[in-house]
Amino acid sequence: EAGVAQSPRYKIIEKRQSVAFWCNPISGHATLYWYQQILGQGPKLLIQFQNNGVVDDSQLPKDRFSAERLKGVDSTLKIQPAKLEDSAVYLCASSVIQGGSSYEQYFGPGTRLTVT
Amino acid sequence: KQEVTQIPAALSVPEGENLVLNCSFTDSAIYNLQWFRQDPGKGLTSLLLIQSSQREQTSGRLNASLDKSSGRSTLYIAASQPGDSATYLCAVSGSARQLTFGSGTQLTVLP
Numbered sequence: 001e002a003g004v005a006q007s008p009r010y011k012i013i014e015k016r017q018s019v020a021f022w023c024n025p026i027s028g029h030a031t032l033y034w035y036q037q038i039l040g041q042g043p044k045l046l047i048q049f050q051n052n053g054v055v056d057d058s059q060l061p062k063d064r065f066s067a068e069r070l071k072g073v074d075s076t077l078k079i080q081p082a083k084l085e086d087s088a089v090y091l092c093a094s095s096v097i098q099g100g101s102s103y104e105q106y107f108g109p110g111t112r113l114t115v116t
Numbered sequence: 117k118q119e120v121t122q123i124p125a126a127l128s129v130p131e132g133e134n135l136v137l138n139c140s141f142t143d144s145a146i147y148n149l150q151w152f153r154q155d156p157g158k159g160l161t162s163l164l165l166i167q168s169s170q171r172e173q174t175s176g177r178l179n180a181s182l183d184k185s186s187g188r189s190t191l192y193i194a195a196s197q198p199g200d201s202a203t204y205l206c207a208v209s210g211s212a213r214q215l216t217f218g219s220g221t222q223l224t225v226l227p
Contacts, residue, residue, distance in 0.1 A: 033215075043215075048213075091159060103213045
């Protein structure tokens with residue numbers, strides 16, 4: 001089965017510019033997550049979708065970050081305007097209930113964002 | 117709030133050694149625990165998932181154990197190889213099924 005797809009893989013922008021990332025989860029996976037991974041740290045959850053509804057966005061900096069999941073499949077994460085501290089790898093993951101108990105998450109390759 | 121700690125932060129061993137990576141978490145009310153591998157510039161690859169009702173999982177040379185009551189997990193790698201060099205991340209899932217990650221252990225296996 002195809003994995004989680006993300007694009008672009010790399011992006012360099014100047015501060016105050018805007019940027020958007022795209023994620024296509026594994027087919028049939030209802031739950032989609034966006035994580036931010038700063039260099040040297042573990043990933044931190046930004047937002048979780050169940051189908052096209054938001055489950056948790058408590059750690060999303062809503063003054064500059066936004067995310068949507070149209071038709072419960074693909075998702076986009078946008079930053080506007082970007083700050084230097086947004087430089088990180090943005091990871092998308094998806095999961096599905098397996099036997100009612102697994103929720104194992106599968107990750108995409110990530111988008112490495114550099115803000116100069 | 118769940119906190120996950122991984123010790124050591126970095127580890128260097130000669131090829132062929134058996135090694136143990138440690139993970140601890142503060143809230144024992146977890147749903148499951150996952151160990152991931154991350155290669156430089158790459159995404160995360162799931163290695164093992166342990167349900168909260170399980171004690172351990174094995175895959176090839178990897179064995180992960182879980183002691184939920186004490187808030188600890190270990191990842192045992194047998195007969196390490198240079199190809200095992202990567203960062204290993206531990207993550208726990210709570211009631212909302214969201215993962216809280218540790219900062220990882222950077223493993224280098226020397227030929």
